[in-house]
Amino acid sequence: MxxxxxxxxxxxxxxxxxxxxxxxxxxxxxxxxxxxxxxxxxxxxxxxxxxxxxxxxxxxxxxxxDLLLGNLEELAAAFEEHLERHFASRAEPNPVLAAFEHADRQRDLYRALAGKRGAEVMRAGLRRRLKEVVARRVPEFLPHRDGAVPVEVTAEFLLTSLLGLLMWWLDNDLPYTAEEMADMYMRLVVPGVQAAYGI
Structure with missing residues (x-):
């Protein structure tokens, strides 16, 4: 980059x-x-x-x-650190909390990026960087079962829903705390993933 x-x-x-x-x-x-x-x-x-x-x-x-995308490295690094801790020891209670906390800390910047081009660059950059993390970590905790949803489909679903919810939250002036958003995201996606993989 x-x-x-x-x-x-x-x-x-x-x-x-x-x-x-x-x-x-x-x-x-x-x-x-x-x-x-x-x-x-x-x-x-x-x-x-x-x-x-x-x-x-x-x-x-x-x-x-390119300069703007460099500013997204902090989010990606924090998100990856949370994921690593979560999957390594389950000590991190919510692996997506870092994404919402970073957006909360940088809310003025994200709001300033609401213009068309800035928002497009931010979304594309977030997606590309977080996709690397999700693609690397998600397969490690999903069992390989006949008839299960393909892992790459699950990873794409998790990433798309996370980014969609994050952008909705920012576009609506952060009506909930970062902790509440991370909790709601997990409550929405975990049951579906568990059902799809029989876990």
Missing amino acids: FRILEVSMPAAGTDRRVRRTRELLRRALVELILERGYDRITVQHIIDRADVGRSTFYAHYTDKD
């Missing part, structure tokens, strides 16, 4: 500069989205706000959509 410019410097210095530059660009993007709306922002606006050069921007990202 990120295009990092290869430079012949010590790794530690490069890493620190790369992190700093990406943080400046991300912060500029979020500020501009909240001020102008995603559709009205250009790369020039972003680099002016971040005070970096055009070549520096393109050394890290291909365009503003």
Whole structure:
């Protein structure tokens, strides 16, 4: 996803500069989205706000959509961490809570992305990143039985319903808490999955 410019410097210095530059660009993007709306922002606006050069921007990202998708990594990482804990020990009570908690913490950003193009990029990016996590983890807890729903169908159902519910929640100004949404999602999907697999 990120295009990092290869430079012949010590790794530690490069890493620190790369992190700093990406943080400046991300912060500029979020500020501009909240001020102008995603559709009205250009790369020039972003680099002016971040005070970096055009070549520096393109050394890290291909365009503003790529920069936006970088902001979704936090959600994907938190979601994956919750899933890992849930499936490893069942200590994590609700594996989708991370998705709702992240959206709750970033509600202004998500609302600012309600414009057509921003929403499309956000949905596509969330879907792609979370699909990797779901596709990897869901097959591990579903038994292989003759006549059962194919695992890839179940994974697609779980992902589509999660993203749909998440977007509905954001579009309706978060009428329930993150915990309530995660709980309702699980109450809706778990009985169906258990019935489909006889578990």
